[in-house]
Amino acid sequence: MALSHLAASASRSSSLLKPLSSALSLRRPISGDNSPLTVETSVPFTSHQCEAPSRSVETNPKELLTFFRDMALMRRMEIAADSLYKAKLIRGFCHLYDGQEAVAVGMEAAITKKDCIITAYRDHCTFVSRGGTLLEVFAELMGRQAGCSKGKGGSMHFYKKDSNFYGGHGIVGAQVPLGCGLAFAQKYSKDETVTFALYGDGAANQGQLFEALNISALWDLPAILVCENNHYGMGTAEWRAAKSPAYYKRGDYVPGLKVDGMDALAVKQACKFAKEHALKNGPIILEMDTYRYHGHSMSDPGSTYRTRDEISGVRQERDPIERIRKLILSHDLATEKELK
Amino acid sequence: MERDLRVCVMGEDVGHYGGSYKVTKGLAKKFGDLRVLDTPIAENSFTGMGIGAAMTGLRPVVEGMNMGFLLLAFNQISNNCGMLHYTSGGQFTIPIVIRGPGGVGRQLGAEHSQRLESYFQSIPGIQMVACSTPYNAKGLMKAAIRSENPVILFEHVLLYNLKERIPDEDYICNLEEAEMVRPGEHVTILTYSRMRYHVMQAAKTLVNKGYDPEVIDIRSLKPFDLYTIGNSVKKTHRVLIVEECMRTGGIGASLIAAITENFNDYLDAPIMCLSSQDVPTPYAGTLEEVTVVQPAQIVTAVEQLCQ
Numbered sequence: 001m002a003l004s005h006l007a008a009s010a011s012r013s014s015s016l017l018k019p020l021s022s023a024l025s026l027r028r029p030i031s032g033d034n035s036p037l038t039v040e041t042s043v044p045f046t047s048h049q050c051e052a053p054s055r056s057v058e059t060n061p062k063e064l065l066t067f068f069r070d071m072a073l074m075r076r077m078e079i080a081a082d083s084l085y086k087a088k089l090i091r092g093f094c095h096l097y098d099g100q101e102a103v104a105v106g107m108e109a110a111i112t113k114k115d116c117i118i119t120a121y122r123d124h125c126t127f128v129s130r131g132g133t134l135l136e137v138f139a140e141l142m143g144r145q146a147g148c149s150k151g152k153g154g155s156m157h158f159y160k161k162d163s164n165f166y167g168g169h170g171i172v173g174a175q176v177p178l179g180c181g182l183a184f185a186q187k188y189s190k191d192e193t194v195t196f197a198l199y200g201d202g203a204a205n206q207g208q209l210f211e212a213l214n215i216s217a218l219w220d221l222p223a224i225l226v227c228e229n230n231h232y233g234m235g236t237a238e239w240r241a242a243k244s245p246a247y248y249k250r251g252d253y254v255p256g257l258k259v260d261g262m263d264a265l266a267v268k269q270a271c272k273f274a275k276e277h278a279l280k281n282g283p284i285i286l287e288m289d290t291y292r293y294h295g296h297s298m299s300d301p302g303s304t305y306r307t308r309d310e311i312s313g314v315r316q317e318r319d320p321i322e323r324i325r326k327l328i329l330s331h332d333l334a335t336e337k338e339l340k
Numbered sequence: 341m342e343r344d345l346r347v348c349v350m351g352e353d354v355g356h357y358g359g360s361y362k363v364t365k366g367l368a369k370k371f372g373d374l375r376v377l378d379t380p381i382a383e384n385s386f387t388g389m390g391i392g393a394a395m396t397g398l399r400p401v402v403e404g405m406n407m408g409f410l411l412l413a414f415n416q417i418s419n420n421c422g423m424l425h426y427t428s429g430g431q432f433t434i435p436i437v438i439r440g441p442g443g444v445g446r447q448l449g450a451e452h453s454q455r456l457e458s459y460f461q462s463i464p465g466i467q468m469v470a471c472s473t474p475y476n477a478k479g480l481m482k483a484a485i486r487s488e489n490p491v492i493l494f495e496h497v498l499l500y501n502l503k504e505r506i507p508d509e510d511y512i513c514n515l516e517e518a519e520m521v522r523p524g525e526h527v528t529i530l531t532y533s534r535m536r537y538h539v540m541q542a543a544k545t546l547v548n549k550g551y552d553p554e555v556i557d558i559r560s561l562k563p564f565d566l567y568t569i570g571n572s573v574k575k576t577h578r579v580l581i582v583e584e585c586m587r588t589g590g591i592g593a594s595l596i597a598a599i600t601e602n603f604n605d606y607l608d609a610p611i612m613c614l615s616s617q618d619v620p621t622p623y624a625g626t627l628e629e630v631t632v633v634q635p636a637q638i639v640t641a642v643e644q645l646c647q
Contacts (some may be wrong), residue, residue: 178416182393218380
C-alpha cells in the first residue's frame with residue numbers, strides 16, 4: 001500500500017520517464033521484460049500478387065511500452081509544434097503527423113539504422129524515430145543553428161545521415177526516385193539492407209513514382225514503397241484524385257500489401273515482411289491505412305473537406321496510442337496511472 | 341571508372357548500345373550491367389535515382405541522351421541536386437555529374453536543338469562547365485567526376501567527331517578556369533562550346549584584316565572565371581561575347597552583368613553580345629543557319645567594336 005502511494009506521488013512530477021521508473025519499484029517486472037507475447041492485428045492483411053503475412057505478431061512487454069512512450073512523445077511534440085506555430089515561433093509550412101505515429105514507430109521496430117528511410121514533408125516524427133532529438137526538431141523548426149539542418153532547412157527538410165534518414169522533401173513525389181536511388185546504392189554496395197520510400201495518397205498519382213517503380217522492378221532493387229494513405233491529398237479526398245484508390249494494387253506487376261496503419265504491430269509485421277521480400281524479390285508496395293487529425297498543414301483547418309464527426313470518430317475508434325494503451329492494460333503490463 | 345569503384349553511368353542506351361553518340365562505347369562490356377546502366381525513357385526518375393545514389397556516396401554520371409530531355413528532370417536537378425547540400429545543413433554532398441549533348445545540330449528540329457545552360461544557370465548549388473575540345477572534354481569530365489559538387493557538363497552534338505592528339509595519362513582541367521585560346525591585344529572575345537570554332541574561323545579573317553583578337557573559351561559557365569576574363573578586359577578594353585545560347589536570359593546576358601559590375605571602368609566601349617535568335621530552331625537548313633551566330637557576323641562585330 002505504502003509502495004503504491006510512493007509510486008503515485010512520483011508520477012505527479014513532470015518527466016515522462018518517471019512513470020516507468022516508479023513502476024519498477026512495484027513488484028511486477030515491466031520495462032526490462034523481453035518475454036514473448038503474441039498479439040493479433042486488428043484486421044488481417046490484404047495482399048496483391050503475394051501471400052499476406054500472418055496476423056499474429058511477435059512482441060514483448062518492453063516493446064509495447066516503448067511503442068507507447070515513443071508515440072506519446074511524438075503526439076505531444078506535434079501538439080507543441082501546433083502551439084509554437086500559432087505563437088508565430090514556427091513560420092512557413094508546418095505539416096503535423098499526429099494520428100499517423102504508428103507508421104513511424106512500427107516501421108522502426110522492424111528494421112535497423114542501416115536500412116534507409118526517405119519521406120516527404122510530414123517528417124518530424126520519422127526523424128525522431130530514426131534517433132533525432134527533440135532539441136534538434138524544435139531548433140530546426142524555429143530556425144536555430146542547433147537544428148538538425150542548422151536552421152537552413154525548416155520543417156520540410158529534416159535529415160539524419162548517421163542513421164540513414166534521407167529526409168525531408170517538399171516537392172510531392174520527388175523523394176520516391178531518390179529512394180529508389182538509395183536502394184540502388186544499397187544493391188551496388190551489396191549491403192543486404194533495404195530502403196523505405198514513403199509518400200502519400202496525393203503523391204501516388206505522380207508519374208515519377210511509376211517510372212521509379214518500373215526501374216526498381218527491372219533492376220531488382222531492394223526498394224519498399226510505402227503509401228501513407230491518410231485519405232486526403234491536402235483538401236482533396238482520395239476518391240476525387242485517384243481512379244483506383246487501391247494504392248497497394250497500383251504497382252500492377254509489383255506485389256503489394258494493405259496494412260492498418262493505426263496498428264503499430266501490424267505496421268511492424270508488414271515492414272518485416274516487406275524487408276525480407278525486397279531483399280529476395282525486389283520492390284514491394286505497402287499501403288498504410290492511416291489518418292491525420294490535423295489539417296494538411298497549419299494553414300489548413302482540416303474541416304472544410306471532412307466532418308468533425310469523422311475526425312473524432314477515428315480518434316475514438318482507431319487512435320494508435322489508445323490501442324497500445326488498451327493492450328498494455330489488458331496484459332497487465334502497467335497501471336492506468338503509469339501510462340499518463 | 342577504373343580508378344574509383346563508386347563511379348557508375350546511367351542513361352538511355354549507354355550500355356549495350358554503346359551510347360547514342362558513342363561516348364560510353366565499350367564501357368558496359370568492361371564494367372558490367374551494374375556499373376553501366378541502361379535506363380528506360382524516364383528522365384525524371386532516373387535523374388532522381390542518380391541523385392539519391394549520390395547522397396549515399398556513389399558517384400553516378402547521368403546522361404541525358406540529348407540535353408533537352410533533361411527538362412523533364414528539372415525538378416530533380418534544381419530542388420534535389422542543387423539544394424540538398426544546403427537544406428540538409430551540409431550533411432549530404434551530391435557528387436553527381438549530369439552530362440549530355442546539347443546545342444544546335446544539323447537540322448535536328450526545334451526540340452532537339454536546345455541550349456539548356458541558360459535555364460540551369462540560376463539553380464543555386466550546381467556548377468556548370470562546357471567542353472569544346474577532346475583535350476578539355478577529358479580533363480573536365482575527370483574533374484567533374486572527382487568533384488564533390490554536382491556538375492552539369494554541357495557537350496555539343498556537332499563536336500563529337502573532333503580528332504586531337506591528347507595525353508594518355510591522367511590529367512584534369514580545372515572546373516573553374518577559362519581557357520586562353522589565342523592571346524591578343526585589340527579585343528577580348530569570350531565564347532564557349534561550338535561557337536569557339538566560329539570565333540576562330542572569324543579570327544583568321546580578322547588577323548588578315550590587321551586585327552589582333554584575344555580569344556578566351558570561358559569553359560566554366562557557372563561560376564565565371566572573372567580572374568582570367570578580368571585580366572583580359574583590363575588589357576584590351578573591348579569585349580565581344582559570342583554564344584550559341586538564346587539572347588534572352590542567356591549566359592551572355594549574365595556575363596555582361598558580371599563584367600559591367602566588376603570591370604566597368606576598364607571598358608572603352610559597351611560590351612557586344614552575339615547570341616542565337618530567340619526562336620525555336622527551324623528545320624530548314626538555310627533558316628537554321630541564320631538563327632545561330634556565323635563567322636561573318638563575328639568579323640563585322642569586331643570591326644564595329646574597334647572603330
